[in-house]
Amino acid sequence: MSGLGTVEPELQLSELDQSMGQPIRGPRALDESWSRFWHLTYNIALSEFKLKFFGSALGYLWQVMRPLLLFGVLYVFFVLVFHVDRAKGAAGHVYGAQLLGSIVLWTFFAEATSGAVRSVVDRESLVRKIQFPRLAIPASVTLLAAFNLSLNLVVVMIFAVIAGAQPMLSWFELPLIILMLALLASGIAMLLSALFVRFRDISPIWEVVSQILFYASPVILPAETVRTELGHGHLDHILYHVYTLNPLVTIFQQFRHAMINDATFSAGQIMGSWLALLEPIALVVFIFALGFWVFNRQAPHIAEDL
Amino acid sequence: MTVTLDRTDLARPLALAARGVDKRFKIPEERSHTLKERALHPLRKRRHEQLHVLKDISFSVAPGEFFGIVGRNGSGKSTLLKCLAGIYKTDEGRIWRNGRMSTFIELGVGFNPDLAAYDNVALNGIMLGLSPREARSRYEKVIEFAELEEFQELKLKNYSSGMHVRLAFSVAIQVDAEILLIDEVLAVGDAAFQQKCFDVFIRMREEGRTIVFVTHDMSAVTRFCHRAMLLERGEMVMIGEPEEVADRYLELAFGREVEYDDFEVATPRMGDGAARVSEVWIGDDRAEKRAVAPQSEPLTLNVLVRFNEFVRDPEVSVSLFNEQRQPVVVATTSAEEEESGGFQEGELAVFSFSMHNMLAPGRYHPMVTITRRGEGLDVIDRFTRDMSFVVTGLSASGGMVEIPVQTAVDRWGVLPAEFVQPARGSK
Numbered sequence: 001m002s003g004l005g006t007v008e009p010e011l012q013l014s015e016l017d018q019s020m021g022q023p024i025r026g027p028r029a030l031d032e033s034w035s036r037f038w039h040l041t042y043n044i045a046l047s048e049f050k051l052k053f054f055g056s057a058l059g060y061l062w063q064v065m066r067p068l069l070l071f072g073v074l075y076v077f078f079v080l081v082f083h084v085d086r087a088k089g090a091a092g093h094v095y096g097a098q099l100l101g102s103i104v105l106w107t108f109f110a111e112a113t114s115g116a117v118r119s120v121v122d123r124e125s126l127v128r129k130i131q132f133p134r135l136a137i138p139a140s141v142t143l144l145a146a147f148n149l150s151l152n153l154v155v156v157m158i159f160a161v162i163a164g165a166q167p168m169l170s171w172f173e174l175p176l177i178i179l180m181l182a183l184l185a186s187g188i189a190m191l192l193s194a195l196f197v198r199f200r201d202i203s204p205i206w207e208v209v210s211q212i213l214f215y216a217s218p219v220i221l222p223a224e225t226v227r228t229e230l231g232h233g234h235l236d237h238i239l240y241h242v243y244t245l246n247p248l249v250t251i252f253q254q255f256r257h258a259m260i261n262d263a264t265f266s267a268g269q270i271m272g273s274w275l276a277l278l279e280p281i282a283l284v285v286f287i288f289a290l291g292f293w294v295f296n297r298q299a300p301h302i303a304e305d306l
Numbered sequence: 307m308t309v310t311l312d313r314t315d316l317a318r319p320l321a322l323a324a325r326g327v328d329k330r331f332k333i334p335e336e337r338s339h340t341l342k343e344r345a346l347h348p349l350r351k352r353r354h355e356q357l358h359v360l361k362d363i364s365f366s367v368a369p370g371e372f373f374g375i376v377g378r379n380g381s382g383k384s385t386l387l388k389c390l391a392g393i394y395k396t397d398e399g400r401i402w403r404n405g406r407m408s409t410f411i412e413l414g415v416g417f418n419p420d421l422a423a424y425d426n427v428a429l430n431g432i433m434l435g436l437s438p439r440e441a442r443s444r445y446e447k448v449i450e451f452a453e454l455e456e457f458q459e460l461k462l463k464n465y466s467s468g469m470h471v472r473l474a475f476s477v478a479i480q481v482d483a484e485i486l487l488i489d490e491v492l493a494v495g496d497a498a499f500q501q502k503c504f505d506v507f508i509r510m511r512e513e514g515r516t517i518v519f520v521t522h523d524m525s526a527v528t529r530f531c532h533r534a535m536l537l538e539r540g541e542m543v544m545i546g547e548p549e550e551v552a553d554r555y556l557e558l559a560f561g562r563e564v565e566y567d568d569f570e571v572a573t574p575r576m577g578d579g580a581a582r583v584s585e586v587w588i589g590d591d592r593a594e595k596r597a598v599a600p601q602s603e604p605l606t607l608n609v610l611v612r613f614n615e616f617v618r619d620p621e622v623s624v625s626l627f628n629e630q631r632q633p634v635v636v637a638t639t640s641a642e643e644e645e646s647g648g649f650q651e652g653e654l655a656v657f658s659f660s661m662h663n664m665l666a667p668g669r670y671h672p673m674v675t676i677t678r679r680g681e682g683l684d685v686i687d688r689f690t691r692d693m694s695f696v697v698t699g700l701s702a703s704g705g706m707v708e709i710p711v712q713t714a715v716d717r718w719g720v721l722p723a724e725f726v727q728p729a730r731g732s733k
Binding site for chain 1: 319320323331332340341342344388389390391392393394395396400401402403404405409411412415416418420421425428429432433434435437438
């Protein structure tokens with residue numbers, strides 16, 4: 001054998017890849033082919049969606065009914081009994097539409113994040129049997145939630161128009177609002193699905209955290225009500241600042257303002273200045289980056305750790 | 307790690323090449339599965355036991371080659387396949403490929419029982435690496451090959467398992483990859499479909515596709531493979547001609563040399579030798595060389611037969627002789643099934659005879675006879691070698707067998723005194 005001898009592998013191998021062909025590096029979160037990642041994500045989400053849509057006799061109706069039922073309960077309790085809509089700064093007659101809009105956005109966030117927790121573990125057979133960009137799994141959960149969101153938003157806008165909302169130029173802000181929400185949700189989805197492989201108590205922990213987030217976001221209480229109801233002490237100030245750090249506050253509040261009624265405070269007004277919006281936006285970017293980093297680190301070993 | 311290269315590596319593009327592949331699995335001694343445990347015991351050192359599954363494996367597969375990877379259970383062959391497929395990350399070493407690759411580790415990955423064939427074919431095809439358009443355009447061919455034209459509208463959960471497998475296999479072979487990694491998916495479906503699968507593999511081989519095939523079916527290895535590799539405990543034992551590898555595998559699997567030749571010299575054998583009994587053993591594990599068969603437990607007698615030429619429908623019969631050379635049990639395969647099928651030249655087969663052990667304690671010698679069906683006296687081989695086993699147990703009535711016997715007493719009453727005869731010897 002006319003061997004080339006033993007050489008430093010790193011040096012040698014990088015040159016070698018050209019002559020030996022395409023290296024097989026094992027599973028990763030994403031690989032070279034974006035189209036494969038997208039096809040997989042889209043088709044997994046689509047087949048799940050089809051199952052929900054055609055799976056039962058009433059099919060899609062249930063998908064719409066869930067946020068509507070939650071809306072009904074909250075509306076009766078907080079509007080008809082506690083008159084939250086008449087609090088200082090609340091939006092009056094369009095409060096119902098705003099409540100429904102926030103619920104629908106929240107439903108997307110909850111579906112994308114809670115649905116992602118078990119997603120990788122539940123698709124064990126895929127992970128252990130074929131090679132594919134692992135990120136397709138949590139991404140498909142987010143995408144499925146997005147399919148539902150887009151249909152639910154149609155219902156919200158019909159509701160809003162009936163309630164008296166006027167068409168506004170600010171409706172064009174919707175893609176930006178949804179983008180921020182989707183980045184946040186998919187960042188958390190990546191984080192949770194990767195951590196759940198190793199720590200199974202992520203599931204109950206996230207249930208509690210998302211309960212807290214639900215009440216710490218302007219779903220029931222508009223942000224301006226929180227601001228006016230809080231006092232002016234030093235502690236109140238800090239508390240309010242923590243409250244506004246939650247990116248969901250920015251997202252939901254801006255939705256209420258831009259999509260339903262521009263008399264409602266915008267996210268910028270809530271924060272004090274538009275510049276202050278950089279805080280929650282930076283947080284969203286950070287969570288997304290963190291989620292991807294954790295998932296990417298975990299991806300090569302998911303098949304073994306399951 | 308050091309990587310040694312050969313000039314031939316660089317001369318021609320290989321379909322698949324692995325150099326110094328090493329894989330370990332961590333087995334945590336106490337697996338902490340929760341954050342809580344981690345938070346409560348942050349300083350507890352987590353000890354890992356390492357399982358060294360693959361040790362420095364290097365090999366190359368040329369384009370168009372049908373390459374077999376064989377080994378016993380736990381030898382690492384499936385792990386190696388998963389490393390090749392990119393499902394596991396190797397700890398050390400490198401793997402390269404040239405060409406589109408597809409993996410069949412399991413058929414029907416991602417099939418959803420609530421969807422109909424069309425959606426599943428599309429989804430599965432995409433998962434195997436097709437674009438959605440390609441996957442959909444192949445649907446007709448898939449259904450045709452699977453012979454499921456009439457069942458297209460049915461949801462998959464209403465398919466029989468055979469239909470399920472047929473559909474999955476059809477999707478898999480429609481993926482026109484240049485390199486195929488196959489893990490023993492052949493052992494599925496009915497005989498006719500299996501033959502169809504074999505035909506496909508032969509066709510793919512003729513088309514010049516590169517196939518890496520993991521199996522422990524030695525007859526498949528010798529039938530299909532150009533070359534084969536034998537793994538044992540994560541180490542590469544040999545790469546070579548399929549026949550040599552198959553022989554070496556059998557040695558490993560059965561614990562010692564298979565002594566066809568010695569044996570034939572040692573004993574004058576009856577029969578024409580178209581097939582030879584290589585060995586007879588009891589129990590499940592040949593390597594264990596069990597010599598004791600406890601009474602009233604299941605007893606299996608296995609006969610390893612090597613066919614030296616094609617034999618159709620052989621009958622194998624076993625007679626168990628006790629120490630007095632009396633046949634106690636005689637069993638024939640023909641009593642069980644109509645035909646045992648054709649056996650190829652070079653094929654190895656194990657015929658098993660299972661029974662409930664009702665033999666009386668003592669030593670037993672089996673005699674095995676292979677004959678051609680319907681020609682009772684046309685003996686192919688007779689095995690009377692000095693193999694024996696001992697039946698142990700407490701139930702030793704003195705009979706030749708210990709068949710459970712129900713006993714009962716029915717009292718008919720007492721006879722009048724005049725009918726009672728005095729017992730002999732009594733006064």
